[in-house]
Amino acid sequence: MHSFLKDLIQKNTTKIFFAVLDGVGGVPLNGRTELEAARTPNLDQLARTSACGLHVPVAMGITPGSGPGHLALFGYEPVEWQIGRGVLEALGLDLELKKTDVAIRVNYATREHGVIKDRRAGRIPTHESRKITGRLQEKIQEIDGVRVILAPGMEHRFAAVLRFPDPLPAGSAAIKDTDPQKEGKEPIPVTPLTAEAARVAGVIEKFIDRVADALRDEPVANYILLRGIAQVPDIPNFGDTYGLKALCIAVYPMYRGLARLIGMDAPTVQGDVGDEIDFLKKSFDAYDFFFLHVKKIDSYGEDGNFEGKSSKIEEFDALLPEIMGLNPDVLVITGDHSTPAVLKSHSWHPVPVLLKSPYVLGGTCERFTERECLKGELGTFPSVHLMPLALANAGRLKKFGA
Amino acid sequence: MHSFLKDLIQKNTTKIFFAVLDGVGGVPLNGRTELEAARTPNLDQLARTSACGLHVPVAMGITPGSGPGHLALFGYEPVEWQIGRGVLEALGLDLELKKTDVAIRVNYATREHGVIKDRRAGRIPTHESRKITGRLQEKIQEIDGVRVILAPGMEHRFAAVLRFPDPLPAGSAAIKDTDPQKEGKEPIPVTPLTAEAARVAGVIEKFIDRVADALRDEPVANYILLRGIAQVPDIPNFGDTYGLKALCIAVYPMYRGLARLIGMDAPTVQGDVGDEIDFLKKSFDAYDFFFLHVKKIDSYGEDGNFEGKSSKIEEFDALLPEIMGLNPDVLVITGDHSTPAVLKSHSWHPVPVLLKSPYVLGGTCERFTERECLKGELGTFPSVHLMPLALANAGRLKKFGA
Numbered sequence A, B: 001m002h003s004f005l006k007d008l009i010q011k012n013t014t015k016i017f018f019a020v021l022d023g024v025g026g027v028p029l030n031g032r033t034e035l036e037a038a039r040t041p042n043l044d045q046l047a048r049t050s051a052c053g054l055h056v057p058v059a060m061g062i063t064p065g066s067g068p069g070h071l072a073l074f075g076y077e078p079v080e081w082q083i084g085r086g087v088l089e090a091l092g093l094d095l096e097l098k099k100t101d102v103a104i105r106v107n108y109a110t111r112e113h114g115v116i117k118d119r120r121a122g123r124i125p126t127h128e129s130r131k132i133t134g135r136l137q138e139k140i141q142e143i144d145g146v147r148v149i150l151a152p153g154m155e156h157r158f159a160a161v162l163r164f165p166d167p168l169p170a171g172s173a174a175i176k177d178t179d180p181q182k183e184g185k186e187p188i189p190v191t192p193l194t195a196e197a198a199r200v201a202g203v204i205e206k207f208i209d210r211v212a213d214a215l216r217d218e219p220v221a222n223y224i225l226l227r228g229i230a231q232v233p234d235i236p237n238f239g240d241t242y243g244l245k246a247l248c249i250a251v252y253p254m255y256r257g258l259a260r261l262i263g264m265d266a267p268t269v270q271g272d273v274g275d276e277i278d279f280l281k282k283s284f285d286a287y288d289f290f291f292l293h294v295k296k297i298d299s300y301g302e303d304g305n306f307e308g309k310s311s312k313i314e315e316f317d318a319l320l321p322e323i324m325g326l327n328p329d330v331l332v333i334t335g336d337h338s339t340p341a342v343l344k345s346h347s348w349h350p351v352p353v354l355l356k357s358p359y360v361l362g363g364t365c366e367r368f369t370e371r372e373c374l375k376g377e378l379g380t381f382p383s384v385h386l387m388p389l390a391l392a393n394a395g396r397l398k399k400f401g402a
Helices: A002-008 A041-048 A066-073 A085-092 A126-139 A195-214 A238-242 A253-261 A273-286 A296-302 A306-324 A383-393 B002-008 B041-048 B066-073 B085-092 B126-139 B195-214 B238-242 B253-261 B273-286 B296-302 B306-324 B383-393
Strands: A016-021 A051-056 A101-112 A115-118 A146-152 A157-163 A223-231 A246-249 A289-294 A330-334 A351-356 A379-382 B016-021 B051-056 B101-112 B115-118 B146-152 B157-163 B223-231 B246-249 B289-294 B330-334 B351-356 B379-382
Touching: A002 A238, A002 A383, A016 A066, A016 A306, A016 A383, A041 A306, A041 A330, A041 A351, A051 A383, A066 A253, A066 A383, A085 A101, A085 A157, A085 A223, A085 A253, A101 A195, A126 A146, A126 A157, A126 A195, A157 A195, A195 A223, A238 A246, A246 A253, A246 A273, A273 A289, A273 A306, A289 A306, A296 A306, A306 A330, A330 A383, A351 A383, A379 A383, A379 B379, B002 B238, B002 B383, B016 B066, B016 B306, B016 B383, B041 B306, B041 B330, B041 B351, B051 B383, B066 B253, B066 B383, B085 B101, B085 B157, B085 B223, B085 B253, B101 B195, B126 B146, B126 B157, B126 B195, B157 B195, B195 B223, B238 B246, B246 B253, B246 B273, B273 B289, B273 B306, B289 B306, B296 B306, B306 B330, B330 B383, B351 B383, B379 B383
Parallel strands: A016 A289, A016 A330, A051 A379, A246 A289, B016 B289, B016 B330, B051 B379, B246 B289
Antiparallel strands: A051 A351, A101 A115, A101 A157, A101 A223, A146 A157, A330 A351, B051 B351, B101 B115, B101 B157, B101 B223, B146 B157, B330 B351
């Protein structure tokens, strides 16, 4: 798909804007979904003149994580391009990853007489674990020519990145978790699951030994357990594939990290959606593609806070005129997945989407809601088709065949 | 898909009729599309009792050329079955192609001291280039057992077909264009891009030498540049696959050529849609499947003439009772792609379709328009699914599995 599209790309000066309202889709509580319950005059006005529909991130019935949800929006088939847990964890801690990296989720643990007494080292406070991680980083900077980068997380968690000097073959991080999952057991030995993983496994063994040695005198956090050992995927570059200079505007580090992984610029932005939009305005001239991420709608959904989720949707609606004032040639508003408050989690439900450009039918939907979007001209479609559609509406795709 | 379907085919005496209104789909100008603006009482009456929907020729956002658009309508996956530029050019000049053919787009050019001075030989008048091509054809009829067939085109253009005595392996025409794209440069040497292409490249080199020798004394058109060197695809035969005796009725040679490529009968027809329908009436007893091509709707769309496109749709609507009078068992009315007048080109928009047979739901659409077809029972679906649906409605497909 990516090489097929790449051959059809043509230059243009048009701008494409994606507002991703994380987890925006929902299901009804007392008859109305969060979108239906919200007062959204601007979104509704836009929906009336846009191409509307619903998209399916992975497949019917499949609930996507944030990784697959966003990759699908950006045109990457999410089952083909899977991002390991270690990589997502490192991205969420704002680490910048390279294609020669292996990333690992690490827990501090308490070991006594060779067995794990506490898998979470008593959930030591974050400020303490930060200090320990800082000391570890000072002592362990390199193993056999492999750079070691540590990033502190919350409580007993941190991320480790092994930066190899050269590209690793596929399968190099296929290594068992060392976490035995139960207290009172020995940690699982570092076990490569493929021949290709032997090299990385060797480095990880030395890493664990060096850490255990450095933590010898710690009363609680005297050992580590490794989970989600993952290689950075050799994923096609977004900008190269689509011929777009792309900017990610996201307050949460994991979304910036995902964007950087596919080659978007993703400077650190702080604050709320209003701050994101201020940043957008300053950067609008310098880019062709914009991914603006709105997190809080999902957070309230995950909390089961129906009213809160609706009110965050209303907040975005109130800011929408500022985005529209920039006049992007193609404006897409959607989510990366649904997060119904009644489920308190991501869900499999198709995600409402509207696309505004001069080349749509429009006139099929009265509001931007799940049920109204069902009447839209886009129908219900796989999320990976959204990028080609946006490119077409932006005059950035040539004809296929004569 | 083709072998799957072939196993399900059963004989019947039913007749299937496809009216292909080239480029019929559109987008709104002042709120209405070309179909919405047209007065189409007959199409609308038919839509009310037909299965309606919209079909997507290649994929969301992908704008099809005429080749992919028609192949998809006839059930050929258009990305799998790609037709090279040289082949389409030759078909457009009414050349009949065989599966052992390599077809090439050729420009007359002016060469001086080894470099190309004019890539189009001053756009010599068509009547002059016809004379030169005629003389070339007399002098060059065969090279190393390969028949050479030339067909004059407009101005500096013509088509060359190399008819090999035996089938060529795939990849045999993977040869670089010799057109250097800029004046003042030498022509690009004949360069095979695969091992399989060496044989064809050898014949093409001799062809260029023979032509250059024959044109030596021409003042302007003294050389040729080759583009779009393409092999005729070994595409499954339409009639064999579906068990249908198929007739193409098209005024424009390229559509007849495409139809012949898949094994339809496609006699030369001249005139307008009325003449096409007269031809249809005379041939109706002798065939099972009819592809009637209506070109002018697309032409007005390409010109950006919204009113003209609407009026051509109205013209077809007025003729529709004559087709219905023949009482085909399955009547399909659709386009091969959309050509919105506001875009002045083919586009990616789904194409309205109606299918009339005794076995449809009906009663979902008030008119034959993009927005009304959205309400139809067929939904929005890949164009390649239309042929199986037509066969099913014609009682020509057995049950799959027990």
